[in-house]
Amino acid sequence: MFVASVEKAFRVLDVFKATKSELGLSEVAAKSGIGKSAAQRFLYTLQTLGYLTQNPASKTFRLSSKLFELSASYVPENLLREKAEPVLEEANRRCEETLNLTILDGTDVTYILRFPSKHVVSVNLTVGTRLPAFCTAPGRILLAHAEAGTVEAALDKSQLVRRTEHTEIDPAKLREILKQVRRQGYSFCNQEAFLGDISIAAPVVNSSGDVVAAVNVAVPYPRWSIAKAQRQLVPVIKDVAEGVSAALRS
CATH class of the missing domain: 3.30.450.40 (GAF domain)
Structure with a gap:
């Protein structure tokens, strides 16, 4: 019953809890323990869904306000x-x-x-x-x-x-x-x-x-x-x- 891909998606989100700065692909992969290619797919998916935003200049990611809307429920x-x-x-x-x-x-x-x-x-x-x-x-x-x-x-x-x-x-x-x-x-x-x-x-x-x-x-x-x-x-x-x-x- 356990969906491993969902666990990995939340693992990616979790790495942003411990930092106040934006994180790049390599940092997310290292901190989450997920391979770089898989981490890239998770970041893209979470960004598309609106849970992450990407800095167009630095290409780094940060949590979006959508998570606050979710917690508010x-x-x-x-x-x-x-x-x-x-x-x-x-x-x-x-x-x-x-x-x-x-x-x-x-x-x-x-x-x-x-x-x-x-x-x-x-x-x-x-x-x-x-x-x-x-x-x-x-x-x-x-x-x-x-x-x-x-x-x-x-x-x-x-x-x-x-x-x-x-x-x-x-x-x-x-x-x-x-x-x-x-x-x-x-x-x-x-x-x-x-x-x-x-x-x-x-x-x-x-x-x-x-x-x-x-x-x-x-x-x-x-x-x-x-x-x-x-x-x-x-x-x-x-x-x-x-x-x-x-x-x-x-």
Whole structure:
């Protein structure tokens, strides 16, 4: 049932996610692992369909706005962003720290809404960024409420790569952490995804009682100590999560 040519077409599109510049045929072939002749055919087809545009001078390619139109048709995510945006914006204005909205995508979290800090930060992510769920505060919130199969996939040893010296990669310890996260209603990560980044997250719950997203606040160490972050920011992020949840239910 698997159509290999469709997989290759998406592989070609995927190489453009990691760059802000235009790419030529040779670069696309090298980055996608597809032969140059086949890559040329995929580029031509995607351009003809309107998903890529070509610079007539340099002959390089870039993603077209048609992909944004396609993503805009994903109603659940759009509704979530629409409901969450004013809540996160107001909280960001009050606390002046970075606030994010994320969803679970396989074994990763994807950032779908972001309000950066008014201060200098240690990590500057963008909307669309994907990170491993097991070592991020929002990822742990989402895994704590996910189906068993999703949790096992995320905690498979092949997925557990140490990103910093603080990253917990022991599956047994991570399972205990997820149990604790579910009990306490929030998660806390101290520099496990990025050095200098402290993150606290809480769940967003829809009208059916399902956890559909997570909100998190990220602050830099050592401007924030662990004790200060837990004391001052846990109530903030819980309040933000409840605000988004209430907006979804309205």
